[in-house]
Amino acid sequence: MIIPAHTEERWTSLVTAVGLIQRQTTPPRQIVVAVDHNPSLLRRVQAEIPSIEATANRYDNGASGTRNSGAELAVTPLLAFLDSDVRPRRDWLETLIAPFADPAVIGTGGFVAPDWINGRPAWFPAEFLWVVGATFQAADTPLTTVRNVWSENMAVRHQAFSRVGGFRIDFGKVGDRSSPEDTDFCLRVGHAYPGQKWVLVVDAVVDHTVGPERSTVAFFLRRCYSEGSSKVTMARLNSGARELGDEYSYLRRLVTTSTWTYLRLAVSGRSQAAGGRVLAVLGGLIAATLGAAVAFVTGFRPGR
Numbered sequence: 001m002i003i004p005a006h007t008e009e010r011w012t013s014l015v016t017a018v019g020l021i022q023r024q025t026t027p028p029r030q031i032v033v034a035v036d037h038n039p040s041l042l043r044r045v046q047a048e049i050p051s052i053e054a055t056a057n058r059y060d061n062g063a064s065g066t067r068n069s070g071a072e073l074a075v076t077p078l079l080a081f082l083d084s085d086v087r088p089r090r091d092w093l094e095t096l097i098a099p100f101a102d103p104a105v106i107g108t109g110g111f112v113a114p115d116w117i118n119g120r121p122a123w124f125p126a127e128f129l130w131v132v133g134a135t136f137q138a139a140d141t142p143l144t145t146v147r148n149v150w151s152e153n154m155a156v157r158h159q160a161f162s163r164v165g166g167f168r169i170d171f172g173k174v175g176d177r178s179s180p181e182d183t184d185f186c187l188r189v190g191h192a193y194p195g196q197k198w199v200l201v202v203d204a205v206v207d208h209t210v211g212p213e214r215s216t217v218a219f220f221l222r223r224c225y226s227e228g229s230s231k232v233t234m235a236r237l238n239s240g241a242r243e244l245g246d247e248y249s250y251l252r253r254l255v256t257t258s259t260w261t262y263l264r265l266a267v268s269g270r271s272q273a274a275g276g277r278v279l280a281v282l283g284g285l286i287a288a289t290l291g292a293a294v295a296f297v298t299g300f301r302p303g304r
Contacts, residue, residue, distance in 0.1 A: 001028035001093075002070035004063050005084045006036035008044065013209065014084040018049055021082070026094035028080065034070030037061050064172035064181045067151065071158075071166055079161050083133075083152035086112070086206040096155050096204035099143055106189055106196035107156035109149020110204030111135050118212050123276030124220070127258050128284055131223045132210045144200045147246050148186035153206045156189065164188045171230075171237065178223065179230040187238050217283075224284040228291030254281055 001021060005014050014033070021031055031052040035042040045054040055073055059065025071079055078097055082088060092110065099105045114120070114134035129136045133152060151167070164185070172181030186198055213219065235244050259281050265274035 001031045001080045001082065002067055002074065003031070003033050003082050003084055004036060004066040004070065005033055005041060005045070006038060006063075006066065008038070008041050010084050011041075011044070013087075014045075015049065016087060017082060017084055018052060020088050020090075021093070022051070023090065024088065024093045025091045026097070028093060029076055030074060032070040032073045034066045036063070036066040059169045062169070062172045062174040063151070064167035065169045068166040068169070071161060074158065077158050078155055079158050080155040081151045081153075082206065083208075086152055086208045087115075088153075088206045092153075092204050092206060096153070096201055099199050099201060100155070100157070104196050105199055106160050106193050107149065107154065107186065107198045108201050108204070109146070109155075109198065110153040110200075110206060111202045112150065112153050112206055112208050114210050115207045116210045116215065118215060120210075121215050122273035123217075123280050124215070125258065125262070125277040125280050125284075127254060128220070128224075128280065130227075131220055131284075132214045133208050134210070142202055144202070145197045146200045147190070147198065148183040149198055149200060151182035151185070152208065153204065154182065160189050160193060164192050168237070171233065178226050180227070180234055184234050184237060187234075191238075217280075220280065221283055221287045224287035225291035228288030228293075229295035230291075232292045232295035251285070254285060 003014070003017060003021075018031060018033070021028060033045050033049070033052055033054045034057060035045060035054065036057045039056075042054055042056055045052075053073055055069055057066040058069045058072075067081060078100060080093060080096065096108050096110050099108050112133060112135045114129060114132055127136055133150070167181045167185050171184060172179050190196075190198065231244060231247055259278060262271075262274045262277045262281065265271040266278060
């Protein structure tokens with residue numbers, strides 16, 4: 001069990017997450033908190049949470065190196081990853097690792113439920129919940145084969161993690177800058193193990209705190225721009241545009257279904273929030289497209 005941490009501002013959340021992990025129906029054999037270049041936080045973890053292991057990020061700043069540093073201390077055949085600002089429900093780990101009884105399963109990911117501190121803004125479209133690190137909607141079945149899962153709620157076979165070298169150190173989240181290093185990781189594992197699969201386990205639920213700083217239009221547009229630019233970079237790092245099939249399907253759904261649904265609701269007067277959501281969808285699409293275009297032309301790599 002690996003939890004990356006980088007700031008004391010999330011101290012209470014980190015302590016809560018560790019406590020909830022220790023009280024799981026199936027508690028982990030090992031909990032490692034990896035700290036991203038913050039010596040005072042590392043000392044505090046070692047002093048105030050002595051029941052777990054703590055280590056410093058041995059690589060450059062960022063979530064990728066931090067997670068990799070934690071994984072280097074792990075001795076278990078499965079590696080589970082959880083972010084410091086999420087709260088796992090009581091049976092989370094038991095549910096998340098159950099599919100590994102099938103040898104064809106190489107990794108799993110769970111459902112991330114948003115916990116809005118000030119409530120979800122009326123203009124915020126559910127289709128963009130990924131902007132705040134949450135899952136849009138549950139799949140129709142408890143286990144669904146997917147291209148990738150998110151590292152804030154993920155488990156993977158240790159052997160596979162080691163074989164691909166973990167997360168890319170030069171591609172990932174650094175502070176408030178975000179890149180889909182978890183998607184890139186899942187793609188590389190999939191390439192290394194073509195006969196095996198990632199599955200989404202919808203009943204392995206964590207609650208993700210969404211603070212007011214993530215509820216603004218400015219944050220929404222910045223995150224969409226970053227996602228557009230980083231997905232172009234991710235494609236370059238792997239097998240090109242064919243890796244973006246899920247993104248193309250998502251865009252088609254936004255254009256052909258979501259936008260028109262909100263527009264009809266707004267025009268009919270059945271939803272006062274629908275007009276704002278139309279503008280948010282269009283703004284998000286424009287910001288992501290602009291980010292992708294800039295990355296395509298300049299070769300920009302987020303996280304540098």
